[in-house]
Amino acid sequence: MELWFTENHSEHARFSIKIDKHLYGADSDIQRIDVFQSPEFGRFLTLDGLMMMTEKDEFAYHEMMVHVPMAVNPAIKDVLIIGAGDGGIVRELARYDTIAIMDMVEIDEQVVKVCKQYLPQTASSLDDPRLTIYYQDGLKFVRHAKEEYDLIVVDSTDSDGPGEGLFTREFYGNCLKALKDDGILVNQLGSPYYKADAAAMVRAYDKLKHVFPIYSAFQAHIPTYPSGHWLFGFASKNQNPTNVSSEWVKLDIDTKYYNTALHIGSFALPNYVGDMLK
Amino acid sequence: MDKILQQRAPIMQAMEELRIKRVVPFDVPGHKRGKGNPELVDFFGEKTMSIDVNSMKPLDFLGHPVSVIKEAEEIAADAFGAAHAFLMVSGTSNSVIAMIMATCKRGDKLLMPRNVHKSALSALVLSGAVPVYIDPGLESNLGISEGMKLADIRRAIDENPDATAIFLNNPTYYGICSNLPAIVKMAHEKGIAVLVDEAHGTHFSFGRDLPISAMAAGADMSAVSMHKSGGFLTQSSFLLLGKSQSPQHVRQIINLTQTTSASYLLMVSLDISRKNLALNGIKIFDEVGKMANYARDEINSIGGYYAYGKEIINGDSIYDFDHTKLSVNTLKTGLAGRKVYDILRDEYDIQIEFGDIGNFLAYVSVGDNMKGIERLCSALSDIYRRHGSDKKLAINYEYIHPTIVATPQEAFYAEKELVYIRNAKNRISSELVMCYPPGIPIIAPGEMITQAAIDYILYSKEVGNNLTGTQDEDVEQLYVLR
Numbered sequence: 001m002e003l004w005f006t007e008n009h010s011e012h013a014r015f016s017i018k019i020d021k022h023l024y025g026a027d028s029d030i031q032r033i034d035v036f037q038s039p040e041f042g043r044f045l046t047l048d049g050l051m052m053m054t055e056k057d058e059f060a061y062h063e064m065m066v067h068v069p070m071a072v073n074p075a076i077k078d079v080l081i082i083g084a085g086d087g088g089i090v091r092e093l094a095r096y097d098t099i100a101i102m103d104m105v106e107i108d109e110q111v112v113k114v115c116k117q118y119l120p121q122t123a124s125s126l127d128d129p130r131l132t133i134y135y136q137d138g139l140k141f142v143r144h145a146k147e148e149y150d151l152i153v154v155d156s157t158d159s160d161g162p163g164e165g166l167f168t169r170e171f172y173g174n175c176l177k178a179l180k181d182d183g184i185l186v187n188q189l190g191s192p193y194y195k196a197d198a199a200a201m202v203r204a205y206d207k208l209k210h211v212f213p214i215y216s217a218f219q220a221h222i223p224t225y226p227s228g229h230w231l232f233g234f235a236s237k238n239q240n241p242t243n244v245s246s247e248w249v250k251l252d253i254d255t256k257y258y259n260t261a262l263h264i265g266s267f268a269l270p271n272y273v274g275d276m277l278k
Numbered sequence: 279m280d281k282i283l284q285q286r287a288p289i290m291q292a293m294e295e296l297r298i299k300r301v302v303p304f305d306v307p308g309h310k311r312g313k314g315n316p317e318l319v320d321f322f323g324e325k326t327m328s329i330d331v332n333s334m335k336p337l338d339f340l341g342h343p344v345s346v347i348k349e350a351e352e353i354a355a356d357a358f359g360a361a362h363a364f365l366m367v368s369g370t371s372n373s374v375i376a377m378i379m380a381t382c383k384r385g386d387k388l389l390m391p392r393n394v395h396k397s398a399l400s401a402l403v404l405s406g407a408v409p410v411y412i413d414p415g416l417e418s419n420l421g422i423s424e425g426m427k428l429a430d431i432r433r434a435i436d437e438n439p440d441a442t443a444i445f446l447n448n449p450t451y452y453g454i455c456s457n458l459p460a461i462v463k464m465a466h467e468k469g470i471a472v473l474v475d476e477a478h479g480t481h482f483s484f485g486r487d488l489p490i491s492a493m494a495a496g497a498d499m500s501a502v503s504m505h506k507s508g509g510f511l512t513q514s515s516f517l518l519l520g521k522s523q524s525p526q527h528v529r530q531i532i533n534l535t536q537t538t539s540a541s542y543l544l545m546v547s548l549d550i551s552r553k554n555l556a557l558n559g560i561k562i563f564d565e566v567g568k569m570a571n572y573a574r575d576e577i578n579s580i581g582g583y584y585a586y587g588k589e590i591i592n593g594d595s596i597y598d599f600d601h602t603k604l605s606v607n608t609l610k611t612g613l614a615g616r617k618v619y620d621i622l623r624d625e626y627d628i629q630i631e632f633g634d635i636g637n638f639l640a641y642v643s644v645g646d647n648m649k650g651i652e653r654l655c656s657a658l659s660d661i662y663r664r665h666g667s668d669k670k671l672a673i674n675y676e677y678i679h680p681t682i683v684a685t686p687q688e689a690f691y692a693e694k695e696l697v698y699i700r701n702a703k704n705r706i707s708s709e710l711v712m713c714y715p716p717g718i719p720i721i722a723p724g725e726m727i728t729q730a731a732i733d734y735i736l737y738s739k740e741v742g743n744n745l746t747g748t749q750d751e752d753v754e755q756l757y758v759l760r
Contacts, residue, residue, distance in 0.1 A: 137648070139653065140576075140655070143576075143580075165656070168626065168653060168657075169625060169627075170659070171656060174656050174659060177663055
């Protein structure tokens with residue numbers, strides 16, 4: 001018997017992973033949650049049938065979402081994390097002793113429970129004493145925050161799922177309000193490759209543009225995401241995204257994907273992507 | 279309401295039976311279940327096209343129902359607590375026209391507030407009835423029209439004991455309700471029929487802790503717009519009758535103006551959605567009320583905005599408030615309601631119902647969820663952050679009692695000439711001018727045109743309101759009586 005997980009990357013292209021075992025599957029109030037064991041990618045988490053992370057390639061995503069802003073401003077102390085129920089973002093942030101507060105807003109408590117049980121590789125830091133988890137809508141949370149955070153990391157699902165509200169102008173506008181003057185926002189923007197993904201990515205980026213004085217996009221290679229080519233947004237009031245602080249190297253943080261040369265290079269986008277974002 | 283009866287949807291059932299039989303169509307519509315026009319099928323879907331059929335024996339005929347439509351009307355009447363219900367497929371506008379034409383013939387007096395929907399004035403043009411206007415009053419802090427004061431109605435009745443009917447908006451667009459039971463009692467003592475434009479109050483018959491519905495208050499007729507709070511397909515409506523009215527007479531009036539090729543999509547929608555409201559209405563409107571209350575609290579915590587609720591009730595002109603309406607006053611944000619309406623659409627991709635000078639209305643209904651509510655609240659918060667100011671907007675609004683020189687019908691058909699609106703002071707209008715939405719006329723046919731009305735039209739044009747009603751598409755010129 002062969003068991004395969006398949007995700008449609010476009011109407012006409014699919015991506016399949018051979019499965020050893022279906023470890024968990026249930027509907028929460030918000031979405032369908034599944035965890036699989038696979039020979040190629042280790043354990044992986046899907047929400048509503050869409051790939052969220054695999055043990056094999058999650059390091060690229062989580063390192064880029066965290067170390068890029070941290071290298072621009074190593075003085076970051078207070079961090080707001082939206083989504084990120086698998087714990088990967090918190091794990092990377094927790095490596096900085098200088099971080100004082102991590103407020104994480106996850107809409108689905110069940111995701112956190114499942115990840116703690118089945119995905120210890122990412123969920124290992126979810127009991128860090130600096131972390132407070134709020135189970136509510138991220139859009140609502142930022143609406144009530146004012147100049148409280150140095151960094152907001154938005155690790156959301158796609159713009160047509162439960163994460164819809166996190167790709168809107170009202171969300172970015174309220175994030176701007178929730179950030180201190182040196183604040184930075186990093187979010188996942190999706191893939192520039194398949195047509196529908198690219199259109200959603202451009203829409204989200206355009207909204208970011210309208211809200212923040214400084215904005216830019218950077219990329220990473222994440223094999224299990226549609227097309228493998230993934231973009232992130234970097235937005236701030238006054239921080240230059242490629243201005244890597246010399247302090248960061250001194251922290252001696254051991255990374256598997258990120259380095260400061262790659263940091264600068266990751267903002268150099270292919271021409272076809274640059275044209276889309278103009 | 280008979281819950282067992284309400285589980286039935288006879289028109290839908292008849293359509294299902296017809297579909298299974300695969301009847302060969304040699305009748306209209308000519309697309310023949312979509313086969314004649316593949317592009318339509320692509321766009322609407324096969325199922326939709328397959329039920330776009332014409333009246334036939336198994337499906338009954340709306341103009342003279344004897345089987346499934348008749349049954350659907352009886353079940354609807356039971357759902358609304360009415361003596362009779364008519365399925366309407368030309369919108370609540372047509373229901374309003376039918377109510378007035380069924381009760382008022384040429385020369386009959388109709389008591390009504392001036393801020394009625396355009397369709398009521400159309401009915402006056404068609405029937406030749408004479409309007410007698412009652413000032414609805416203005417809530418001066420918010421700048422919105424109130425309901426009717428009992429004393430004003432008493433005075434109007436005393437001054438016009440020969441009036442045939444009284445016409446009311448209940449609730450208003452913003453959710454304000456009048457004291458319907460008292461008004462009905464007062465009118466019925468003088469033999470005056472009570473007609474209610476209940477376009478925005480469909481849910482009153484199905485939820486709980488909501489204002490009283492027109493039928494429950496003893497009104498003679500009510501027009502309910504099913505596509506608004508009811509969540510039906512656009513253009514579907516019910517006309518409800520109390521015991522005093524003859525269904526045969528009203529049917530005849532409806533048939534004067536309603537299509538003979540009634541859309542089965544709309545009729546099935548009335549059938550299915552009536553069933554849904556009757557069986558699940560309490561749960562649905564509890565949920566809608568909860569969402570609206572939550573949004574009100576969140577919006578009021580932003581600053582500047584005032585999302586009002588039941589606290590504005592005053593026992594008379596605001597006798598009750600429909601808490602499912604999310605009406606928000608913007609005067610203390612320094613922004614016009616209309617401006618917020620535009621910014622929400624242009625910059626946040628959020629479409630609300632309408633905005634005027636100092637208020638806007640976001641329609642919360644059976645189809646909403648918390649995700650959308652959070653977006654709306656967050657967008658309002660962001661708009662206030664970006665554009666809000668302490669400068670309080672002033673509204674200068676004064677109700678000018680219209681001077682009626684001719685009935686709307688006489689004015690509409692009179693010898694007339696075209697003049698520029700700015701030069702039309704003291705002329706008698708032959709046309710109506712209104713902003714849409716909300717569709718309430720600024721000038722009605724037969725009225726003396728005041729400088730205040732001219733100023734209001736010019737101001738509305740300047741701020742980009744969508745003006746309409748005149749033959750002149752640019753609403754620069756207006757026909758007036760010679």
